[in-house]
Amino acid sequence: MTIRVWDYQQEYENERADLLDAVDSVFRSGQLVFGASMRGFEAEFAAYHGSRHCVSVDNGTNAVKLGLQALGVGPGDEVITVSNTAAPTVLAVDAVGATPVFVDVDPDTYLMDTGQVEAVITDRTRALLPVHLYGQCVDLAPLGQLAATHGLKLLEDCAQAHGARRNGRVAGSTGDAAAFSFYPTKVLGAYGDGGAVLTSDDEAAARLRRLRYYGMEERYYVVETPGHNSRLDEVQAEILRRKLRRLDTYVAARRAVAERYAEGLGDTGLVLPTTAAGNEHVHYVYVVRHPRRDAILEALKADDIVLNISYPWPVHTMTGFAHLGYAEGSLPVTERLAKEIFSLPMYPSLAPEVQDRVIAAVREALLKV
Template identity: 40%
Template sequence: MTVIPPVDLTEQFKQIQTDVNAAVAEVLASGQYINGPVVESFAQAFGAYVGTQECVVCNSGTDALYLALRALDIGPGDEVITSSFTFIATAEAISATGATPVFVDIELDSFNLDVAQVEAAVSDRTRAIMPVHLFGRPVDMGPLLEIAARHELTVIEDCAQATGAQWQGKSVGSVGHVGCFSFFPTKNLGGCGDGGAITTNNSDLADTLRMLREHGSRVKYHHEAIGINSRLDALQAAILAVKLKHLDQWNRQRAQVAQRYDTLLANCHGIQRPQAPGFGQSVWNQYTLRLTQATASGEDRNRIQQLMRQAGVIAMVYYPLPLHLQPVYRHLGYQPGRLPQTELAAHQVLSLPMFPELDLARQKQVVQIFTEVLAEVMPKTAQCY
């Protein structure tokens, strides 16, 4: 049985293997594995790609968020508004500074932060808003920036899943005050290990970021703050520099994969297909359906996922338990039902395999298995014709 994985990095590597091997060999021969010209060159290239004056690279997307918050002097007693429907790193970075995440519900059609509910969550302790461009789809930043301006708040974009996405012609990460990126291998621009970047047009902030990522030091062995060790190593920078040249093409291929899914699933009832934003461009890190008739317990969705896996298609669930209901955030007092759209999505979402090299034949196989399983698990409420 041929298994179709959620993402296949081996096919991408075959395209660029010669260039990657050469870049890695050059770094190894140089003997300079931390910082140095290769790292700085990639930082400048990535900043130019995003469209910001400054780019500070670091060792993970989580650290990018944490460092951005620290550089903005956000800490104990402060609040940061964000989404509960995202990976733990978003809120974890807030908590790591001593600040408190304040969770706002999502829009079911986009899975992104419901901007209309943000202003009601602002308090006298709010310092920042952290929108997440989930699954590659940009948040509608216009009204969010207006709210931030009214209340003198900083907007920190979590762009981990959306490298290359655009809002009104601007790349995410250049729209708010700060952009935070992840180079985890499964991201649109992924390394062969962890990595991250922070983009901004504020040179003073960038200087503080560089200091904090180097153990709080601008001058070697002189430390002015408690920082961390968060440097992107030269091997990852060299690999990412090669891959950056291909990113736009890979994102176009992802859009083609998404369009084919739309066509193949056009006659399916009982599902909500992901929608492209009218105000920007998604880069389709995931192709995430919502099973609109699935049980609120998640049992139907979980059964569909299980049967698909048995048939050779690995679909993923991002995310089965929203952050406001995670054990680690029990002390914040959120009760089930507090964020109804978020909780419904957590029980109904299913992400089909998505990567640039996914061809039509395998997509047809994915859709055939999905529709057969859907008819078996939910015969009265969801059908494909």
């Protein structure tokens, strides 16, 4: 049996009756878009985070893009973020006509090094875009202070941190707005694409609702301002609504998997994940480090274990962003991590015996390299 970094089949079997009922309830409702399921999910997701508004959209990339637009970010502006992230974070900045400006990451947590942010703020800076990476939160306190001092907006990228907390506050509840992805692999994942933006700013929420619906308010064909078609459909909304009730259970299961890895691999030369003080990690992915990463992955592949690297190419090194002018060595921590990190299998239904096979194979591979 091939072991992969993520699999949903067992979770589907466990939840099949509820998921099929969710689909059936939508199909029988007579409303496939902008119906009761979407409204219910938005209300419940907002309540989970203590936010006034949730505006659901079609995917996480558009959640970041529309979140930036709703906060007033556009052509000519700069947005400070990180290069150690999935490319969609940065593509969303580019899509609104703004310029991404990168800072390096902390060598232990791999999160934004907030101490570097102030030095790159200019008169064009409009927003800060921290990424709550791999399942734990960036410390937003210093970023909030910088935003207040310099008149900036703070948009949290929460695509990898559903349910994560810092000092008791859930990810997505601190900034001016927060963008979420519900791609199937996420801690709260749909059976297709989906996304959402949280905000407690009434005006930003109103702009978001217009932006996701062609720029219209309630009446079709009456465009208030140019927008997009970025709606979350009723089927995915109802599935997410059902799964939201199990989010804390998913998180607990992921933490149990992480604890088992720590017990099984803690005495090896592998660098295991570090949880920052004050953080409650949800382990979206279980990222480890080793200088002989590629040799380890080859050894594991020979044992029918196919793993992943999050992320092998920092965004600033990609040809599509060469115009930004970041030379090799400009973000040394990010660049070093890209050569050493890889992800072990992590999902709530990962069976202990399968995880034990992964642990044994990793230990054996470490002896060979």
